[in-house]
Amino acid sequence: MKKIHYILSGIIAFFLILLTLLPFLFKDKIIARLDREIAKTVNAQVNYDLEKIKISLWRKFPNLSVTVSDFSIIGNPPFQQDTLLNLEELGINFNLISVLFDENPSLTSLELNGGSFYIKVLEDGIANYDIFYSEEEQAEKDDENQVKVAVNSISVQGVNFVYDDRSTNYFMGLTDVQAKGSGDFTSETFSLPITMAAEVRDIRYSGISYLSQKHFEGITTLEVDLSQMEFYISEGNFILNDFGFNLSGLIAMPKEDIDLDLTFSSPGHDFKSILSLVPGMYTESFSDLQTSGTMDFQGFVKGVYNETTYPAFELGLKIENGMFQYPELPKPVRNVNLDMLIKNESSVLENTSVSIPNFNLDFGSNPVSGKFLLADLIHFPIDANLKGVLNLDELTSIFPIKGMDLKGIVDISASAKGKYDSVKKEIPLMDIQLALSDGYAKNQEYPSALENLFARARIKNEKASMQDFDVDIPQFGFDLEGESIQGKLNLRDLDQLIWKGEITGGVDLKKVLSVFPVEGLNLEGKIKADLVSQGSYAAVEAKNYNQLFIQGTLEVEDFSLISEDIPQGVKISKAKAAFSPATLVLSEFDAVLSQSPLQATGNLTNYMDYFLNQNGVLKGDLNLQSSKFDINEWMRAPSPNSNSTSLAVFELPKTIDFTMSVAAEEVLYDNLSLKEVKGKLILREGVLIFSDASMKTLGGTLVMKGNYDPRDIHVPKFSFDLQVIELSIAEAFAKFNTIKAFAPISENLTGKFNTSLKLSGNLGQDMMPILSSLNANGLLQVLQTALKDSQILHGITSLTRLKDTNTLQFNNLSIPISIENGIMDVKPFNVRLWDYQAQVQGAAGFDGSMNYLIQMNVPAGKFGTQATGLLASLTGNAIDQNTPIPLAFNLTGNYKNPKVSLAGGNSIETILADALKSRVQGETKALQDQAKEQFAVIQDSLKQELQTKATMVQDSLKKEVEKQTNLVKEKASEEARKILKGFLPKSPPTTKPDTTVKKENLKL
Structure with missing residues (x-):
């Protein structure tokens, strides 16, 4: 065992x-x-x-x-x-x-x-x-x-x-x-x-x-x-919060359409369960909520769903004798009765009807009752009424409103019957009256309260026509710590939209937000208004502004705004505007935008059309001054993969037409500090135009005119005429990507330069020029400069074994420049290299590649022992130590890794022998022409290669723009995110x- x-x-x-x-x-x-x-x-x-x-x-x-x-x-x-x-x-x-x-x-x-x-x-x-x-x-x-x-x-x-x-x-x-x-x-x-x-x-x-x-x-x-692509729900029991319902039926997808045959109902009849779906009620204390009453919920969906067709459906909800009371509060909501039916017997969604023949409930001792009947969603035939009185103080003893004390009486009586027909200009008959009296609101975290809140309003239409529509608010206002706001407004005739209103008084915004805080908004400041206005929207549309009237003043003091949309913050220490029918005059504006001080005066016209017409254009003439303005703070956006920020394209409004005279002691843009900035800016049709603009930077002066055009936000454009006066070559290389790409030799140059340049192209999403799109034309002038320790010079010295070629001085240098689609073409220009007459021509690409031909004449005696033997073997008066030897260099590769070679690929000894012999035979010009022909072949090949690469870069950028477009579209669901x-x-x-x-x- x-x-x-x-x-x-x-x-x-x-x-x-x-x-x-x-x-x-x-x-x-x-x-x-x-x-x-x-x-x-x-x-x-x-x-x-x-x-x-x-x-x-x-x-x-x-x-x-x-x-x-x-x-x-x-x-x-x-x-x-x-x-x-x-x-x-x-x-x-x-x-x-x-x-x-x-x-x-x-x-x-x-x-x-x-x-x-x-x-x-x-x-x-x-x-x-x-x-x-x-x-x-x-x-x-x-x-x-x-x-x-x-x-x-x-x-x-x-x-x-x-x-x-x-x-x-x-x-x-x-x-x-x-x-x-x-x-x-x-x-x-x-x-x-x-x-x-x-x-x-x-x-x-x-x-x-x-x-x-x-x-x-x-x-x-x-x-x-x-x-068959059929899915049958044989048994389905579901719970949403505390609301349970059954669902059964068929979902079929035989082709593109979806066939539905579903029924649903609530197995229980507890009124409490439907309350769990009311926003704010399903909390941790919901289980302790005291309720009574019955509820019945049922419906169906049957038919075909596709892009043009909707299934028939019906949803019914009935509540009888409902009651609920929060255990910690003294008063209940009683007599909740509702009979609602939403249905559509056709395949057209607009045939949906809503029927609530009656509903009522008692908020404590205050009853509210009414009905709502809507026959369809085409002309919206409606028959509805609502009547009730609410005591706000009693309301807080029914619903838990944490941190807020409310008082006052709200009286509402409303009825509407008829249909809406925009062609016949018909609207339902209406009589809606609302009154708030003895209002009081206090946030328990703030010592003061909004007091004497009052408002009366009546909306009526006795003839079922748009012309007879009338909204009358004869009075509204409130008091807050000794300050008050009062006003009135009348709006009539939905066709003409005729208004008449006024508002007077002052208010402290910080105190208002202390009583009614808004998440994500920090707002302070005092606003004082004394405004009267009357007119009609019909006059606005017809641009008959003489039929509009507005008069008064608006003053702002110690204003401060920080929000999710404006995280940089805006502070206005003082602003004052006077209104007239034609003009809004800004007599004072002293502000700090983020860390940038700004003062402004001027006037705005056409402002009534701008505020009342969707396509209205606000026109203005402003004078702007600043001691130091940082543009980067308003143009930077978070980088996708880091916590850092980078410049980002910003769109300009098309409904603003401003002419602005600008004077600033300093402006910060990207990595540049611009001093003594002045000029005229015009913002028109979504384009920012620069005129007579000048500034000092990098040891020199910039004068420009041109525009920034972001109307295609994905491929914004720019175009400028630039005059550069005595700018530092070294600093320009350090600050400008265009110079790094097309003139990398500037890294080793000293001195200053002048230029007149027409420059245009596209901007990337980082606001930097897309080098492959650049076009330019102009003349570069250098009075005096020196080139030291350059790989190019080392290459020439190594090839020729000439002395004193590691340093190069330039005087009165003028270089014609043209750039087309990111390819810079340098036309032949004459220059003295060391003590030798030379001619330079070539091209450089946006990717840093280059191809230059340098031709110069060097006296034979400068080659030392290399030429002595050859001179001794040749006879003739035309040949001596000063006989010019034509040299041609091909400069290719890029500036960091240049390739310097003698034209034709020969050695310096061969070139010397051929050159001296050609001098005898009269063939010097033939050698020079041969070098140019070889260079031209290489030049054409390089340009073709660069053009292909530019196209590839542009295609790649288009894909990037598509990605950016998708990122922009993310904002459609930003709130849900x-x-x-x-x-x-x-x-x-x-x-x-x-x-x-x-x-x-x-x-x-």
Whole structure:
């Protein structure tokens, strides 16, 4: 018996050891197969670390479990900046028997744990999840059988999910998604039980948020028929916050359309559950909320959904005798009764009707009741009324309003009946009256309160016509610490929009925001107004400004503004403007924009048209002065991959027409300090025009006229006429990228230069000139300069063995310059190099490449012993020590690595012999012409190469602009992203990236 016990124990121990060792024995095989399958299947950048792959039999026994940590997939262009999938842990489980005995193991289940899943669809329908090779492409890549897919379960734990579809303007953001489904995924028909849970951060469509900050749970069984693309929800129980509902029916996608046949209802009839969907009510104390009453919710969706057709639908909600009361507050909301039906029996969304024949509720002792009937969304036939009185002090004893004390009586009575027809100029009959009296609002964190809040308003239309429409606010105002604001306004005739209003008084903005704080806004200052205005929008449209009247003054003191849009901050110590019908006169304006002081005076005209007409143009004539203005503070934007900032393109308004005289002691732009800046700026039709502008910088003076044109924000343009007077060559090289590219020799030059230059081209998104787009024409003048320690000079010395050629002096140098599409062409010009007469010509490219021909005549005696023997062997009066020897140098490569060679590739000895003999034979000119012909061939080749490279650069920049465009489009969902701050995946680690990217993608 003991022997059998030992045998059994040994067998068990053997199997335990075997189970422990098996993962190590098959690890290389599994990883290699996994890597191969990804490479065959996924056309994207897949990242994972081989060192972080774990294999175990114990974790999912009897299956073999493979766990991959820090797994991510990055999309292809234009999604190379987006991480499609970023998982803390990816679990892949295989059938153990298939691992042991089959060439291709069977995949049984998948686990996605932690991380983010980000789906993006652009306006043109391109999606970042389109990363898989087709079956044909997979077959071409590998004719082996793939991993057998026999998945019977998929689980998701703690994954965040974003679906951002720009083509349909739909956005959904979920966090902490938990889901599990199991079924025979290899079959065309199977049952799929699913459990799921998530936090709904935001669901929006066409800019309207329909669900936000809600908790969702669900359990259902999905009957799947993949051959017919039909999905039947046989049982579906879901909970949104505390609101439970059932959902069942069919979703079919036979082709492009979606067929829907769904019904939904609430299994419970507890009024409390529907309250959980009311914003602000579903808090930690919701479970303690005291409620009573019944609720019934049901509806259906049936029909076809596509781009032009909507399914029929119906949604009904009925509440009877509802009541709720917060346990910590003394008064309840009672008698909540609502009967609502929203339906559409057709396939046209505009035929939707809304019926609320009655609703009522009591806020404490204050009843509110009404009805709302809307027949369709075409002419909006409406029959509605609302009546109630609210005691704000009593309201705070019903709803928890933390940190705020409210008082006052709000009385509202409203009715509307009729339809809207813009052609017939009909609107519903209306009578809406609103009154606020004895108003009081106090933030408990601020000692003072807004007092004596009052307002009366009436909107009426007794003849159902736009002309009879009338809004009358005979009085409104409030007091705050001894200061008060009062006013009145009348607006009538929706066709003519005739107004008459006035406002007087002063207010301290900091005190107002202390009572009603606004997140992300820091606002201070005192505003005093005394304004009266009357007129009509019809007069504005007809530009009959003489029919408009506005009179009065507006004063601002100690104003300060910091917001998310203006983080630099604006401070106005004093500003005063006087209004008349024709002109707004700015008599005083003393401000600091960020750290830059600015004073201004002037006048604005056409301001009524600008404020009241969408296309109105504000005209102005301003005088601007500053002791030191830093432009960089208003042009810098965060760099994509760092915390630093760089210059960014800024758009100019097209509805501003300003002429500005500017005088500044110093202006900072990029890395330049500009002194004594003065000139005239004209902002017109979105273009900034410089006229008679002058400034001192880099030891000299710049005078210019031209324009900055960002109307195409992706490819902004510039054009300038420049006059440069005595600018430092060395400092200009250090500050200007254009000089570094086209005249890198400036790095080793001393002295100053003058130039007159016409310059134009495109700007990149960093506000730097795109060198391959530059065009220029002008003349460069250098009075005196010296060149030392240049690689070019060393090359000439090495070739010729001439003495004293390591230093070069220039006097009265004039160089004609022309640049076309980033290629600088230097026409032949004469210059003395050392003591020798020379001619220089050539070209330089935006990429720093160059090709120059230098021709000069050197007396034969300067070559020393190299020429002595040759001179002795030749006879004739024409040949002596002063006989000029023509030399031609080809200068190619780039300035950091120049290539200096003698034309024709001969040695200096050969050139001397040929030159001296040619002097006898009269062939000197033939040698010079030959050098020029050889140079011209090289020149044409270089220009062609540069032109091709410029085209490639421009194409590359276009792709970059497309990427920038996509980044700009991100702003469409910026508000939702703020809700999901910290939610989107970060860039994954690049350790041991997988090589599943197409080779052509590697060139981008």
